[in-house]
Amino acid sequence: MIGQTLGNRYELLARVGGGGMALVYKARDNLLNRYVAVKVLRQQFVHDDDFVRRFRREAQAAASLSHPNIVSIYDVGQEEDTHYIVMEFVDGANLNEIIRERAPLQTDEAVKIASQICDALDHAHLNQIIHRDIKPHNILIGYNGRVKVTDFGIARAATSSTITQTGSVVGSVHYFSPEHAKGVATGEKSDIYSLGIVLYQMLTGRLPFLGESPISVALKHLQEPFEQPRKVNPHIPQSVENVILRAMRKNPQERYASAAQMLSDLETCLQPQRLNEPPVHFGSDDDPESDKTRVIPAIRPDMRNTIEAPAIKGGAAEERWDNRGLEDKPRRRWVLPTVLGIMAAVLIGVLVWAVIALKGSLTPPDVMVPSVIHMKLDEARAKLESVGLKVEEPPLYEVNKEVEPNTVLKQSKQDIKVKEGSLITLTVSKAPDLPPMPGLKGLTLEESSSKLEELGVNPDNIRPKEVFDDSEPGTVLDQKPAEGDPFDPENDAITLTVSKGKEEIDMPNLIGKTEAEARAELEKNNLKLKDDKVITEPSYMAEKGKVFKQFPAEPNEKVPPGTEVTLYVSSGYPPDAKEPTWNVTVSPAQEGQQSTIKIVVSDAKGDNRDYWDAPRKISQTTTFPVTLVLGPGKDGTIIVYRDGKEIARTPVPYEDMPADATDAAGGTDATTDASGSDQPPAGDGGQTDGQTGGQGNGQ
Incomplete structure (x- = not known):
């Protein structure tokens, strides 16, 4: 069937498994663009109407289960003679393959797997669904470690004839519970027994019961004890062995009361305080005959005469069988048949009378079937049971977006009289099957x-x-x-x-700050001082103790948090620097009226920099001292602006300054006169309508 597309949607890609009743294929759901598993009923069963009907019903029941440890069923369909179920595709291996390759498993791994199986069974049991075929072949483990229980409902859908034909009894007999082997009704505790065997097999690498035939294995489930797990694998903690012993009790009453109770025990069995707890003890263990098969003794040769001819005291037996006694006794062979015939006739008459007399009391009364449509399932069940009717379990489910989930949509009988105790089939709404969330990590x-x-x-x-x-x-x-x-x-x-990319922050401006101020600013911005030290060297750019350079980023450049920054702190001006002070005299444009004065200087600290932070206001002739920093090859210039216009430009050559002009307080006192009315600036002397002159030290 590989390459075939079912329902114009499911393209069969490869066969991934199968059993006696069905084959399983990996397929692509072309509508939702995802991989699914498609289970296809074998052809020899497609004409068994009873099987097909129950197969579909149980598949719908399994579809009602929604649990992370149960394989989800997405769809059920039929195409001509092909019946199929579409379910979740689990990318991994089944537990049987893992046991075959790696058993015995580590205790914590086996307990983790068993806990997830138990959680799935608890969810199914709460929904009135018994698996009845728990075995490693039906446990899938994805590559992500998630355990998934599959084949819910399929075993329950099999008729007695199909079990014989498919051989599923043979395939599962090693995991049968004693009540299953007897052929009596099985319930939740049958699944618990089977899970106990699966846990036993994971931890020991072997099955508890083996035999030459399925019948012999089934009899061992009923009659024989199994070898305790710790005798096979001494590394199993006693607390874990106790879980297995309780789950595998032959008497269902001595097993866990529910899968939830077993799950609770599994969740704590590896706690340190439980690892060496005493072995579990059961009351029936005190009765040595309670779990043993009683054997009828064989008939010995020396007992034959006693059984065939019991002795009679006084020789009566011998007298009865001698020739003379037989000849003297009258023959009355008609008496016994006559008596037996009369007794039989009387007995038949009594039975006929009893049937006629009790017929009325044995026939259940008729009851009216009430309508439960639009009711919640629990309410509908309670109402039907209140009039003596029963709800067929599990109910049928149908996707309906317009009705709240678990609402009755249809019922098989309504507003008619039926016998008390009759089964009513309910069809209940359920929400649409939700698609799985696609993986988006790594995409844009x-x-x-x-x-x-x-x-x-x-x-x-x-x-x-x-x-x-x-x-x-x-x-x-x-x-x-x-x-x-x-x-x-x-x-x-x-x-x-x-x-949104790497985190970045703005590099703060550290130029002109002291070392302490710069350190504080770095710490505030989550930046680091490289090697926790600064580089000190002479500089024309900053006075002593001030930062004149930062690396690797200039102010306001983007850098990641934690960036290491190197600080260069001035140790003062170089030895050959000169710091002359030049007195600049400036007059307002008109005496008595206010003018705005700005002085711009160029020297070794930088070109065309404002000498003041803000322009000054004057209304009379004023002299301003201007200190420059000069160096070899770097002369100075003083430019005076009045009301936005340049009125004087004075060069201050390095070579013309005396060698001792290095003290800002007592350096060269030269004068630049920029008084008078607005006139174009003069060249090389700064001549305006006033006088501009420069005088060296001592003038």
Whole structure:
């Protein structure tokens, strides 16, 4: 069937498994673009109407289960003579393969697997579904470690004839519970017994019961004890062995009361205080004959005469059998048949009378079937039971978006009289099967949004959440719901955690700050001082103790938090620096009226820099001292602006300054006169309508 497409949707790609009743294929769901598993009923059963009907009913029942440890059933269909069930595809191996390759498993791994199986069984039992075929072949383990129980309902759908034909009894007899082997009704505790055997096999690498035939194995389940796990594998803790012993009791009453109780025991059995607890003890263990098969003794040769001819005291027996006695006794062979005939006639008459007399009392009364449509399932069940009717379990489920889940949509009988105790089949609504959330990690936000919109997600429900990360900006780092979780494309909000690139901050301006101020600024901005030291060297750019250079970034450049910064702190001006002070005399444009004065200087500290932080206001002739820093090859210039216009430009050559002009307080006292009315500036002397002159030290 590989290459065939079922339901114009499921393309069969490869066969991945199979059993006596069905074959399993890996397939692609072309509608939702995902891989699924398709179980196809074998051809020899497609004409067994009873089997097909129960097969579909049980598949629908299994589809009602929604649990992370149960393989989800997506669809049930039929195409001509092909009946199939579509279910979740688990990428991994079954537990039987893992046991065959690695058994005995580590205790914590085996307990973890058993706990997930137990959780799945508890969910199924709460929904009135018994698996009845728990075995390693039906336990799938994905590569992510998630355990999935499969084949819910299929074993219950088999008729007695198909069990014989498919050989499923043979395949599962090693995991049968004693009550299953007897052929009596099985319940939740039968699944618990089978899970106990699976845990036994995981921890020991062997089955508790083996035999030459299925019948001999079934008899051992009923009659014989099994070898205790710790005798096979001494590394098993006593607390874990106690779980196995309780789950595998032949008497169902001595097993766990429910899968939830067994799960609770599994969750604590590896706690340190429990590892060496005493072996579990059962009351029936005190009766040595309670679990043993009683054997009828064989007939010995020396007993034959006693059985065939018992002795009679006084020789009466001998007298009865001598020739003379037989001849003297009259023959009355008609008496016994006559008596027996009369007794039989009387007995038959009594039975006929009893049947006629009791017929009325044995026939159940008629009851009216009430309508339970639009009721919740629990309410409908209670109402039908209140009039003496029963609900067929499990109910049938039908997808209906317009009706709240678990609401009765249809019932098999309504507003008619039926016998008390009759079964009523209910069809109940359920929510649509939700698709699994696709994996979006590593994609861009744009790619993720497109993929979600193809599944029907409203763009308004896609909510990006930006965080700093080393990944490329726009890369999806996390998602909610997680990959594989079921979600509603029409209603669920989807949160995508998206990278906005590496975190960056603005490099602060440290130029002109003291070392202490610079350190404090670095710490405030989550930056570091490289090697916790600074580089001190002479500089024309800053006075002693001030930062004149920072590396590796200039102020306001973007850097990541934690960047290491190197500081260069001035140890003072170089030895050959000169610091002459030049007195600049400036007059207002008109005496008595206010003018705005700005002085711009160029020297070794920089070109065309404002000498003051803000212009000065004068209304009379004023002299301002201007100190320059000069160096070899770097002369100075003083430019005076009045009301925005240049009125004087005075060069201050380095060579013309005396060698001792290095003290800002007592250096060269030269004068630049920039008084008078607005006139174009003079060249090389700064001549204006006033006088500009320069005088050296001592003038």
